[in-house]
Amino acid sequence: MHDGAEVVVFAGGGTGGHLYPALALAEALVAERGSVRPFFVGAERGIEARVLPERGLEHLLLPVRGIRRGGSVADNLGVGPALVRSLAALRRRFRTLRPELVVVTGGYAGAPAGIMAGFGRIPLALQEQNAVPGLTTRLLARFADQIHLAFPEAAEGLSPAARRVVEHSGNPVRPPARRDxxxxxxxxxxxxxxxxxxxxxxxxxxxxxxxxxxxxxxxxxxxxxxxxxxxxxxxxxxxxxxxxxxxxxxxxxxxxxxxxxxxxxxxxxxxxxxxxxxxxxxxxxxxxxxxxxxxxxxxxxxxxxxxxxxxxxxxxxxxxxxxxxxxxxxxxxxxxxxxxxxxxxxxxxxxxxxxxxGRPMAAVETARRLAALLPSHPAEVA
Missing domain, CATH: 3.40.50.2000 (Glycogen Phosphorylase B;)
Incomplete structure (x- = not known):
């Protein structure tokens, strides 16, 4: 069913604020380019562990954990090993998927896929929802081909090199419809x-x-x-x-x-x-x-x-x-x-x-820019 499809990995979660933008962008990208096969990567501890199975979406949940700010060294001892296990599991899955693009919407759940994209030379796009870039966005910015910001002020928190690929795209929300x-x-x-x-x-x-x-x-x-x-x-x-x-x-x-x-x-x-x-x-x-x-x-x-x-x-x-x-x-x-x-x-x-x-058409416009990172001639889906 998926033979010839272009796999695009959407990674992000932990909270709905990172997961739902990924879902919205995936939907918009499929509408823009029908050959796309979305695949979601999240965390076992995040909201995505419930939402992705409920929606019947292809996904992989990783043991990755977030850093507890203000926590003790002991509180964060398991973060490193969990990241290593997550990267190993994702490496195995990427060998099968062979993704054409990775889109990271932030949160600790998005970090492993972004790291794999960076070291695997896979095109990488970031979507940052807030006025201050999160740790995942700052970490992955050096690898990114596109960085989509909801707040233009977020660019101040990125390196000069990263700012060269920044676009003020807005957050992907449902566009207002004419209503009574x-x-x-x-x-x-x-x-x-x-x-x-x-x-x-x-x-x-x-x-x-x-x-x-x-x-x-x-x-x-x-x-x-x-x-x-x-x-x-x-x-x-x-x-x-x-x-x-x-x-x-x-x-x-x-x-x-x-x-x-x-x-x-x-x-x-x-x-x-x-x-x-x-x-x-x-x-x-x-x-x-x-x-x-x-x-x-x-x-x-x-x-x-x-x-x-x-x-x-x-x-x-x-x-x-x-x-x-x-x-x-x-x-x-x-x-x-x-x-x-x-x-x-x-x-x-x-x-x-x-x-x-406001950017009411953010999902559609961002999807069009993401499509530009895919191969020029999409394969036909069997």
Whole structure:
């Protein structure tokens, strides 16, 4: 079935922020070039160990482990041996696969495939999601034929030689489709004619954001100061019972719609006028792609504090308001939200800057550049 196909290895994972860009790029590259056979490489300990088998995708899971920042020497003793075992297993698989291209989307799970590409003289492309390049990207940059950045600021963290192959491509997110906003609001039981604030802590939710939002709602209820806007709030599955109990105790304000998880995120983004969320790469990329003014609250414990770097970059570009978690409570969050809704000129300026930074067609455009690294005449697939 795969005779004559061009094998492209997509490596990256550990977290969804590295895995889902790989899945999106693979899909886009197959659409661009039908002869491509994607093969995924990840870590036994990463989210990909669940997602790749569920989707029935060809893959190899490796014993590779990430370095525990701040951990003791003993904590990291197994990292080296696990890398050696991973490289040995991957070398055997590469002999069979004979990949034409390796695409690494970051995370410790992507390192072995990138190293094999570098030493095996296989074309290598990197995709970096954040404003500060991760360790894997910095390690592999010397071997890369293309480096695709979501944040142009990330180039500052690369060597001058690596910058020569850098492209500002954006993160591969689902491109916004033309939708009916009133219908999308109605689907969430929202008032179709009232502005919407979308609050999300990503798939698992964010306790700090939830607590600040509860304080905001409590303050509004106590002051009998219902806002002109309404809230669509994705709390995270493990937080919804607590949040809903608090809202019930406050009289179940009609202007707040809390859900544990939003399955149809494009509908939620379409319904929204302003967004509040973490400063993770994929979350912010979706806000930008939809041209949404946003308030971003970085997770302070993110690796190398990369979410703060993301937030600062967007704030400096005028595309978002950066609100540090340490400064976030009900009052500060309310003030930041109100400053956008109450000032149409500011809201439009934020939206315009978001659209300028957004790359809604990033997956398609990056796939076209990746195809340029493949042989000029793709073999016919039997």
């Amino acid at each position: 906003r009133a219908s999308d609001r109605a689907a969430f039981l929202l008032d179709p004619d009232r502005p919407v604030l979308l609050v999300t802590g990503a798939s698992q939710g964010a306790r700090a954001i939830n607590e600040a939002m509860l304080a905001l709602v409590r303050g509004r209820v106590e002051r009998a100061a219902e806002p002109a806007w309404q809230v669509l709030w994705s709390t995270g599955p493990s937080h919804i019972s607590t949040v809903q109990a608090e809202l019930d105790a406050l009289g179940s304000p009609a202007w707040v719609r809390a859900l544990g998880y939003i399955d149809d995120m494009p509908a939620a983004l379409s319904a929204a006028d302003v967004a509040v969320g973490r400063a993770g790469a994929m979350t912010t990329s979706e806000f930008l792609a939809w041209g949404l003014p946003s308030i971003v609250i970085p997770l302070p414990t993110a690796a190398a504090d990369h979410q703060t770097r993301n937030a600062r970059a967007l704030a400096e570009a005028g595309a978002a308001i950066h609100l540090p978690q340490a400064d976030t409570d009900g009052a500060s969050l309310d003030a930041a939200i109100e400053s956008i809704f109450a000032d149409p000129a500011r809201r439009e300026a934020l939206a315009a800057a978001a659209r300028r930074r």
